[in-house]
Amino acid sequence: MMTQPVxxxxxxxxxxxxxxxxxxxxxxxxxVWGGCWCMGFHPEAFTRRDAPGGNRAAKRDxxxxxxxxxxxxxxxxxxxxxxxxxxxxxxASIKNAKAYERDLDRLxxxxxxxxxxxxxHRTQGVATAAVHAxxxxxxxGGGGLVEAYPEQSDGRPPQRGAYFxxxxxxxxxxxGFERVRRIAKWRWVMRxxxxxxxx
Numbered sequence: 001m002m003t004q005p006v007x008x009x010x011x012x013x014x015x016x017x018x019x020x021x022x023x024x025x026x027x028x029x030x031x032v033w034g035g036c037w038c039m040g041f042h043p044e045a046f047t048r049r050d051a052p053g054g055n056r057a058a059k060r061d062x063x064x065x066x067x068x069x070x071x072x073x074x075x076x077x078x079x080x081x082x083x084x085x086x087x088x089x090x091x092a093s094i095k096n097a098k099a100y101e102r103d104l105d106r107l108x109x110x111x112x113x114x115x116x117x118x119x120x121h122r123t124q125g126v127a128t129a130a131v132h133a134x135x136x137x138x139x140x141g142g143g144g145l146v147e148a149y150p151e152q153s154d155g156r157p158p159q160r161g162a163y164f165x166x167x168x169x170x171x172x173x174x175x176g177f178e179r180v181r182r183i184a185k186w187r188w189v190m191r192x193x194x195x196x197x198x199x
Contacts, residue, residue, distance in 0.1 A: 025078075100183045
């Protein structure tokens with residue numbers, strides 16, 4: 001089941017012409033997760049060596065080269081969040097990789113990496129709008145098997161100060177993703193077949 005877009009929110013792909021919108025949001029959050037600049041899932045991954053400057057430059061290089069798929073969410077004309085996704089050549093580094101590789105039957109066509117919402121816009125449907133836009137873009141790009149790696153929140157003790165950077169399991173359930181297997185105590189592989197969008 002696909003959820004409907006969220007009223008009052010719009011989406012645009014991350015591209016050279018939307019880079020400044022993305023950069024303002026990242027800079028307002030101190031580089032996001034210690035200066036990651038949403039590089040953690042790219043093949044070269046997040047580095048602390050010269051973060052955040054090196055990660056910022058690396059991310060911009062991906063955007064300019066077209067090796068980055070990311071849907072930005074806007075509220076009142078400002079970027080307030082995103083969903084990163086892409087083929088496995090782009091989203092190459094995932095959490096709990098060794099556990100993931102055990103019992104792997106096939107690689108997906110697409111992966112969803114990180115979900116981020118600015119602090120002032122959380123619990124307002126930004127993540128839902130971001131995933132909706134990503135799945136729509138995947139459908140327009142030919143569809144295929146999509147994997148996400150969310151964290152389980154049901155039955156879990158409260159996580160003080162925690163932020164589920166791959167999203168909560170319930171977010172993906174609303175789109176019809178199904179659990180495939182556990183790869184950490186609170187992390188699952190979830191999958192959804194997205195049909196190609198026609199017309």
